[in-house]
Amino acid sequence: MTKILFTGGGTAGHIFPIIAVVRELRKMGSDAQFFYAGPKDDFGEIILSQESIKIKWILAGKIRRYLNWKSVLENIADVLFKIPLGFLQAIFYVFISAPDLIFSKGGYGSLATVLAGQILQVPIILHESDVTPGLANRFMSKFTSQIFVAFPVAQTEYFSEDKMIAVGNPMRVELLNGDAEKAKDYFDLIVGKPIILVLGGSQGAQAVNDLMLAILPQLLTDFEIIHQTGSKNLEQLKAEAKVMVVDEELARRYHPVGFLKEVELRDAFKVCDLVVSRAGSGSIFEISGCQKPSILIPLSSSAQDHQLKNAYAYAQNKAAVVMEEANLTPRFFLEKIKYLFANPDELQKMSQRAKEFSKPGSAKIIAQYIIKYLTK
Template identity: 30%
Template sequence: MAEKKVLIAVGGTGGHIYPALGLANQLSQIEPRPSILLVGGALSKNPFLKEAAFPYQEISCGTISLRKPTSIPSNITKILKGVRQSYRLIQEFTPSLVVGFGSYHSLPTLLAAKWTKTPFVLHEQNSYPGRVNRFLSKYAAFTGICFPSAKSKLKGSCHEVDMPLREGYGFGVMKPQEAKRYFGLDSNDPVVLVFGGSQGARRINQLFQEGVERNNFQNVQLLHFTGDADYTRSLSKHYQTYDIRACVKNFEERMELAWAAADFVVSRAGAGTIAEQIEFEVPGLLIPYPYAMDNHQEFNADYMVLTVGGGVKHLERELTPQKLLQEIVEVFEGGKLLEMKQKLREYKLSKKRDDFCALISDLLAKKER
């Protein structure tokens, strides 16, 4: 029996990297275990891969933007170089299957897969698909989608699938009281989790810094990940000044414990965040990152609000510090929090999705026959 090999094409933000690592972990637990290699642009400098348990190979990549026409020739050269590198890698690694997780970092490898007639599968995390997946979906064996609305923007076969979460991420991974104590918070009082993801933390930090007042939160505690050491210092001091109980950190490796501790979340609307929000049944106030490609975070937030019923959406340009804090206070004072929690649970229990890893495993098994 020939060894099965899976090449995972990925790069960019945590929204792409984390589900790719989630799939890699899931594939490593099936029998027979396939060999796994990650490939993509700028992986050696990617902060989300610093402790990855899987080998990776970096290639050249580039993004073509009509807003920056003078950069197009050099980026085309980078893409072509990445295609050549990926072609050689495919010849050497001989993958049974390539799995692409979107972003321009994966484009050269997926083009090389098409060139070498190596079958590939795509995973689209967002409600509005990215350009790479829109372009290549008609050539894929299938595209796994996390939002039903993505199907109309893609060509070829689509399966509604789960978001591969990081290892250990699951509802009930730790009791909320224990998770709160892990962060040095009171185990009995509610916690608001605050973070902005890998791109959009700055404005969220500013909103909290500008709007926090002594009597706004009462018994509510904050678990705030700023993404920036300067903001961590200033916000820690700010919260202390107003007697607000808070755990403030630059970044948190054990985000599954943060989700377990949280009663409510204020965050961006990346697909990974929303998938984890649903898994841990944490209602939220979503602030779509306004500079996301194709404005996909706003579409993601609309799905959470209108279809799932597990959150509220506010556009950054319309959100003031006062409005943000008023929304948080109203959630905890009325029955809105419990209502949204129930909506999240109902959605999670009723939504039947295909297991993305199982579909990959079936495809590998078919190639063996």
């Protein structure tokens, strides 16, 4: 039986594209066994297990390029212990599982598995989500037979042009089939006001949460809000919102939730009129696939400013508005939202440009390549 080993960093940005590819492979009739090797992550364990993907946790270290005493000590510990031990774990696991192919979603968490695959002569393909690849992906690209990239931006200074194909970021196509009526029932939406969907990533985003709280009463006067806060932030945010919004009618228009499961996110995308989100590649391609206008707030501390670069690459076609954290005030944010809804033609154009940018078939293209590669 064919065996395919997936690897990545363990976060939602790595896990969901892998799941999208696995689902497409199964739709095509693949009877392959699917494995995942990467750094331990509770969220990843739940999601991967639901897809019947066998999991092996691998220790993963990284080199931090910001300098302080803590980072220096962490770097020493990772170089002396985590990285060597993780590599030994990966060698053993790749040898025992004997995969026919390794698919790497990239990131430092996949480095040990990719190196093990190279040593044991397992074919490797790589997917790069961001406009500017990280150091780990640049290094791993030397060992790959094919490199898929998300953004149609020239990356030949990082990757070999003859290996590279721009396909978009693999997304779960199930998100395209939302049901607005189910969203109204699930979130207990009042309806009648424009609906804003706020996404802070799978773990939430404190800066986005704080921004929403600062203008919540004003927002709820004109809009209804579905807000993914991050599970660890939910109860505190509910308590703070209760203090901020004393009017019961306004309070009914605010719908905070810790984490949106796939079916909930699917329906929330369908019913909303605008998305406010971080600028991870996965989020951008899901927003564009669902043809929604968006305001993107890139994570200011992301490695190599990859979210900022992703956001501006996407916004070039005017499908989104980018608002940088460094210059973002609650008042400016509120004014931008009101401006967009005061100009419905602008929102409609943003939706159309999101549709033009979208690549909902990315996972299918990658799955087709994998099947063709394994059967040649």
